[in-house]
Amino acid sequence: MSEQTHAESSTDTDVVLEDTSNHDQIAIETSGEVGEVLLELDHVTLRFGGVVALNDVNFQIRRGEILGLIGPNGAGKTTAFNAMTGVYTPTEGAIRFKGKEIAGIKPHTINHLGIARTFQNIRLFPEMSAMENVMVGCDARHKTSVVGVLFRTYRVRPSEEELPESGIRRSLAKVFGISRHTLEERAGRRRSMELLRFVGIADRAHELARNLPYGYQRRLEIARALATEPELICLDEPAAGFNPAEKEDLMGLIRRIRDLGHTVLVIEHDMKLVLGVTDRIVVLEFGQKIAEGSPEEVARNPKVIAAYLGEPDDAA
Amino acid sequence: MSQITDAYRGLKLGERWDHAPKPVRWFVMLLVVAFAFYLPYLNILPFAYIRTDLTSSGSDWASVLFLIVVYMIVAVGLNVVIGLAGLLDLGYVGFYALGAYSIALFGSTNSPVVEAMQSKFGLSEEWAVPFVVCIPIAITMSLIAGVFLGAPTLRLRGDYLAIVTLGFGEIIRITARNLDGVTNGAAGITQVPVPPGPESDGRAFFNTIDAERWYWLALAILILIIFLARRLENSRVGRAWLAIREDEDAASVMGVAGFKFKLWAFAIGATLGGLAGLLFGSKQQYVEPNAFMVQLSFLFVAMVVIGGSGNIYGALTGAFLLTYLPERFRDLVDWRPFAFGVALVLVMILRPQGLVPSRRRAREFDDRREEAKEAAADV
Numbered sequence: 011m012s013e014q015t016h017a018e019s020s021t022d023t024d025v026v027l028e029d030t031s032n033h034d035q036i037a038i039e040t041s042g043e044v045g046e047v048l049l050e051l052d053h054v055t056l057r058f059g060g061v062v063a064l065n066d067v068n069f070q071i072r073r074g075e076i077l078g079l080i081g082p083n084g085a086g087k088t089t090a091f092n093a094m095t096g097v098y099t100p101t102e103g104a105i106r107f108k109g110k111e112i113a114g115i116k117p118h119t120i121n122h123l124g125i126a127r128t129f130q131n132i133r134l135f136p137e138m139s140a141m142e143n144v145m146v147g148c149d150a151r152h153k154t155s156v157v158g159v160l161f162r163t164y165r166v167r168p169s170e171e172e173l174p175e176s177g178i179r180r181s182l183a184k185v186f187g188i189s190r191h192t193l194e195e196r197a198g199r200r201r202s203m204e205l206l207r208f209v210g211i212a213d214r215a216h217e218l219a220r221n222l223p224y225g226y227q228r229r230l231e232i233a234r235a236l237a238t239e240p241e242l243i244c245l246d247e248p249a250a251g252f253n254p255a256e257k258e259d260l261m262g263l264i265r266r267i268r269d270l271g272h273t274v275l276v277i278e279h280d281m282k283l284v285l286g287v288t289d290r291i292v293v294l295e296f297g298q299k300i301a302e303g304s305p306e307e308v309a310r311n312p313k314v315i316a317a318y319l320g321e322p323d324d325a326a
Numbered sequence: 327m328s329q330i331t332d333a334y335r336g337l338k339l340g341e342r343w344d345h346a347p348k349p350v351r352w353f354v355m356l357l358v359v360a361f362a363f364y365l366p367y368l369n370i371l372p373f374a375y376i377r378t379d380l381t382s383s384g385s386d387w388a389s390v391l392f393l394i395v396v397y398m399i400v401a402v403g404l405n406v407v408i409g410l411a412g413l414l415d416l417g418y419v420g421f422y423a424l425g426a427y428s429i430a431l432f433g434s435t436n437s438p439v440v441e442a443m444q445s446k447f448g449l450s451e452e453w454a455v456p457f458v459v460c461i462p463i464a465i466t467m468s469l470i471a472g473v474f475l476g477a478p479t480l481r482l483r484g485d486y487l488a489i490v491t492l493g494f495g496e497i498i499r500i501t502a503r504n505l506d507g508v509t510n511g512a513a514g515i516t517q518v519p520v521p522p523g524p525e526s527d528g529r530a531f532f533n534t535i536d537a538e539r540w541y542w543l544a545l546a547i548l549i550l551i552i553f554l555a556r557r558l559e560n561s562r563v564g565r566a567w568l569a570i571r572e573d574e575d576a577a578s579v580m581g582v583a584g585f586k587f588k589l590w591a592f593a594i595g596a597t598l599g600g601l602a603g604l605l606f607g608s609k610q611q612y613v614e615p616n617a618f619m620v621q622l623s624f625l626f627v628a629m630v631v632i633g634g635s636g637n638i639y640g641a642l643t644g645a646f647l648l649t650y651l652p653e654r655f656r657d658l659v660d661w662r663p664f665a666f667g668v669a670l671v672l673v674m675i676l677r678p679q680g681l682v683p684s685r686r687r688a689r690e691f692d693d694r695r696e697e698a699k700e701a702a703a704d705v
Binding site: 095096097116117118121122126127129133134135136137138142145146147149150151152154156159160191194195198234235238 | 554557558561563565566569571572573576577578579580581582583584590594
């Protein structure tokens with residue numbers, strides 16, 4: 011049932027807007043203006059022994075846009091992702107996020123700075139429920155320490171709506187406050203549910219991730235990445251294995267993610283999807299950038315057509 | 327009433343438990359705890375058949391109970407390391423030994439360390455560090471050992487970590503055996519102190535004869551530890567551990583500081599191991615290196631794996647079975663290792679996830695129904 015609603019919403023702008031307005035709770039606060047440079051790859055080269063996976067790649071991601079990163083198999087798209095999220099360190103060149111050099115920083119620190127990603131070959135936590143998967147993402151923004159969890163030492167004075175309803179508990183909470191652990195746990199649970207609803211898989215929130223159908227797993231990965239409140243979210247082939255209806259659905263989802271305040275970088279093979287959803291496209295081939303521009307420009311670029319899109323007739 | 331019975335129908339035991347109202351759960355838990363405390367006096371047939379001292383060759387029932395609980399503490403600690411964080415630690419006996427040696431070295435008037443302190447500070451020959459002070463010493467020592475072992479080795483993964491920790495367990499034992507000037511070497515240390523308590527008939531409250539008192543003490547500590555361990559499990563810390571166990575790289579990209587949480591798991595595990603060792607050493611009142619052979623490490627791992635890795639109650643079950651059954655069937659002396667081996671193989675074939683596998687998610691049964699309904703209405 012949810013599938014249908016989303017399919018409709020992605021083609022109807024009004025419905026899309028209405029849908030996002032329900033999700034104030036999960037919209038993120040951004041610290042900059044739309045259009046400024048969020049992430050910059052500055053002459054990035056990455057070598058594995060003799061193999062040059064990325065060769066002097068330059069491009070920028072601007073805040074608030076949906077940027078497509080495309081290229082044939084082995085062009086270095088995922089390698090670029092890995093370099094941005096701290097999995098690999100570039101051999102040469104710099105990667106700057108909000109003006110800060112991030113090459114060589116640990117992946118979890120990069121996540122805390124505000125970059126999240128999904129994986130091409132789904133990498134959920136299979137023995138945890140969908141909800142728990144998303145909560146791990148939420149935990150990235152939480153601060154309770156091991157000692158705080160064990161002994162509930164860090165108390166917070168609760169606001170009026172955070173107070174329990176019933177008598178004794180309410181008075182106790184007023185006097186001793188509520189532990190940060192409890193509040194964070196509660197907020198995380200609420201936010202996770204909200205996110206699962208946002209990507210449309212809330213009906214199976216408590217199932218183990220490994221038991222979820224493929225499409226649900228893909229969406230769960232997106233929800234988990236969104237949970238870390240990233241300013242930049244990188245989707246690595248989110249439509250792989252999707253049928254046309256699901257792809258349509260996903261396009262709507264990607265737009266709605268942008269509307270929440272996230273900047274989106276998406277690697278995708280499906281040209282219809284990329285051309286339909288992105289604001290700008292960067293094309294890689296053999297580790298080099300061969301084109302950059304609006305979807306129309308890229309679709310017309312002869313180099314791109316030769317390298318990737320095949321015959322011009324098909325591309326249009 | 328019929329509504330309630332309807333709701334219960336067709337549910338598995340675990341789900342029923344999760345579904346039960348809170349007062350019912352509290353009441354049942356209270357009963358279980360009360361029964362556990364009553365166990366040493368169990369004498370009603372046919373239940374009394376579970377006692378281990380029915381024949382003249384049997385071991386003292388209360389002492390067996392005490393050992394079971396000590397190993398349960400070990401299993402809860404090791405479950406954090408292996409079950410939750412997924413770090414295969416084959417040297418856990420090292421922490422257990424450290425706990426026992428901490429109390430022996432500082433609390434016994436017979437230990438070279440205490441003797442050195444006596445002569446250095448001009449104290450009487452009766453003096454030793456009081457038991458109550460020995461507890462934080464033992465905990466700190468095992469905690470530090472956990473961090474020292476973990477800090478360099480937790481960058482290793484899987485089998486490599488297992489081999490390093492295996493070495494660690496042996497290092498502790500061999501050091502204890504060879505460091506004659508500090509640990510008395512193979513001779514061991516006698517007169518390990520016991521917890522303070524009112525004396526009667528010239529005997530200490532915690533003495534070698536009234537083993538049930540030791541059992542009650544250990545049981546109280548175990549209950550506290552289970553309470554705390556469950557808090558950890560149901561928190562961002564527990565989730566971080568699970569995430570690391572499931573997919574360390576993905577966890578890292580999702581903002582989980584892998585190394586930090588692994589080190590915490592190691593430190594917490596080490597602390598619990600040390601605490602169990604302290605209880606063991608104190609009850610024995612004698613600590614010697616041969617009590618901490620590497621086989622004990624394997625037994626500990628077997629407890630967690632057989633019981634059900636990742637589930638506290640599984641670990642408790644494993645600890646209970648692997649301690650109790652060999653004691654109960656002492657008559658079968660020569661056959662015990664064989665039976666043990668067969669049982670292990672059978673469990674691995676028939677129930678590789680352990681006897682009581684983790685069913686943490688089922689606990690959220692009530693939420694699940696509610697939220698699913700809510701979500702269905704919303705979407």
